[in-house]
Amino acid sequence: MTSPTVLVVGLGLIGGSLSMNLRKEAHVVGWDENPASLQYALEHNVIDVAAESFEQGVHEADVVLFGTPIPITIQYLQIIDDMVLTKRTLITDVGSVKKPIMEVAEQLTNPQLAFVGGHPMAGSHKNGVKAAKAHLFENAFYLLVTNEKCTHDDLVQLKQLLSHTKSRFVEVDELAHDHMTGVISHFPHLIASSLVHQARNWQETYPFMHELAAGGFRDITRIASSHPTMWKDILFQNKDTILALLQDWIDEMGMVKGMLEAEQRSTLEQYLDDARNYRDGLPVEKRGALPSFYDVFVDIEDQPGAISHVTSVLASRELSVVNIEILEIREGITGVLRLSFQKQVDQTSAKSLLEENGYEATIQS
Numbered sequence: 001m002t003s004p005t006v007l008v009v010g011l012g013l014i015g016g017s018l019s020m021n022l023r024k025e026a027h028v029v030g031w032d033e034n035p036a037s038l039q040y041a042l043e044h045n046v047i048d049v050a051a052e053s054f055e056q057g058v059h060e061a062d063v064v065l066f067g068t069p070i071p072i073t074i075q076y077l078q079i080i081d082d083m084v085l086t087k088r089t090l091i092t093d094v095g096s097v098k099k100p101i102m103e104v105a106e107q108l109t110n111p112q113l114a115f116v117g118g119h120p121m122a123g124s125h126k127n128g129v130k131a132a133k134a135h136l137f138e139n140a141f142y143l144l145v146t147n148e149k150c151t152h153d154d155l156v157q158l159k160q161l162l163s164h165t166k167s168r169f170v171e172v173d174e175l176a177h178d179h180m181t182g183v184i185s186h187f188p189h190l191i192a193s194s195l196v197h198q199a200r201n202w203q204e205t206y207p208f209m210h211e212l213a214a215g216g217f218r219d220i221t222r223i224a225s226s227h228p229t230m231w232k233d234i235l236f237q238n239k240d241t242i243l244a245l246l247q248d249w250i251d252e253m254g255m256v257k258g259m260l261e262a263e264q265r266s267t268l269e270q271y272l273d274d275a276r277n278y279r280d281g282l283p284v285e286k287r288g289a290l291p292s293f294y295d296v297f298v299d300i301e302d303q304p305g306a307i308s309h310v311t312s313v314l315a316s317r318e319l320s321v322v323n324i325e326i327l328e329i330r331e332g333i334t335g336v337l338r339l340s341f342q343k344q345v346d347q348t349s350a351k352s353l354l355e356e357n358g359y360e361a362t363i364q365s
């Protein structure tokens with residue numbers, strides 16, 4: 001059987017990272033409005049071929065995956081709906097909010113089109129094709145939203161095409177999707193940004209304060225370093241959920257304020273204890289293909305001695321690596337090493353040590 005053709009539109013962080021995985025199952029045609037991104041994707045084997053235009057790519061494709069921002073995906077859905085298609089075409093997207101996309105998908109009238117909404121729940125504070133990484137979605141949840149027009153076979157085909165991502169597919173409906181991601185992803189982003197603003201407002205009074213802003217402050221505000229345009233879009237696209245959560249938060253902060261004003265020490269302690277218990281009960285990171293190993297992913301340059309330098313840095317602190325895998329390395333660009341450790345404590349130490357030595361090291365969660 002010949003492998004299917006997938007058109008990936010929008011070769012940024014998410015579209016590019018998915019393309020790298022799709023190429024193992026399909027012939028991948030790429031399209032991006034930015035010619036430099038398209039050229040980069042072609043030269044660095046992110047895609048197999050570049051489309052001449054969006055329309056030409058669609059005519060070739062069995063499946064179209066949109067890695068574009070949601071408003072752009074919506075525009076393209078309207079264009080594709082008006083095209084005369086000679087074969088059934090399955091469409092999917094990666095948008096962080098599902099209701100706006102599913103509403104448009106519901107209105108599609110072209111009999112050749114089927115749509116499955118998708119949302120890979122992993123990312124990075126970087127964007128663009130140069131930040132794309134094949135291992136980005138390993139062990140991450142990949143949420144799928146279907147409608148009545150989508151068949152069981154469509155879903156099976158999509159999961160098969162995306163199987164090399166090693167992500168965990170879960171089907172949800174669009175409202176549950178937008179509520180859940182609002183609570184655990186979108187709203188926390190807003191709070192992280194507001195904490196940064198609060199600290200910044202005190203900066204002039206206490207110029208030394210930012211030196212103290214390590215540890216907890218850095219942990220809780222990490223996500224505030226992500227792409228502002230994308231997060232502005234997400235907050236507006238999920239506006240009703242965010243407004244409701246914001247009101248709940250304001251009410252809750254009012255309650256906490258009341259506890260402090262009324263000297264309700266045991267009530268406040270109970271509040272903190274309940275939060276700790278719930279937080280500690282959250283699922284810990286699940287291991288993937290290597291169940292008892294703890295992985296660190298480290299970016300390396302493609303040059304002689306790059307791997308031995310990484311291992312000698314680790315050896316200097318007697319951190320023993322139980323497995324090394326080269327995930328991606330192509331001439332002239334950075335590659336990624338997966339270093340596996342037996343113990344979580346070694347994983348954490350290795351990440352810090354590599355960062356101290358100027359490497360970019362990540363732990364998937």
Ligand SMILES: NC(=O)C1=CN([C@@H]2O[C@H](COP(=O)(O)OP(=O)(O)OC[C@H]3O[C@@H](n4cnc5c(N)ncnc54)[C@H](O)[C@@H]3O)[C@@H](O)[C@H]2O)C=CC1
Pocket residue numbers: 009010011012013014015031032033034037067068069070072094095096097119120121122123124126127128129230234
């Ligand atoms: N960045 C993240 O952490 C995550 C993002 N998402 C979703 O993925 C989508 C894309 O996000 P990223 O990959 O981070 O953004 P990105 O900025 O890295 O990539 C977007 C790509 O779309 C291209 N593009 C824009 N307009 C276009 C057009 N008219 N025609 C063709 N290509 C066009 C851009 O040139 C760029 O290459 C967003 O909808 C976002 O909600 C989902 C999960 C995680």
Ligand SMILES: O=C(O)C(=O)Cc1ccc(O)cc1
Pocket residue numbers: 095096120121122123124185223226
């Ligand atoms: O890792 C993080 O903290 C993220 O925030 C990544 C992320 C960003 C956007 C999404 O829609 C899903 C995941």
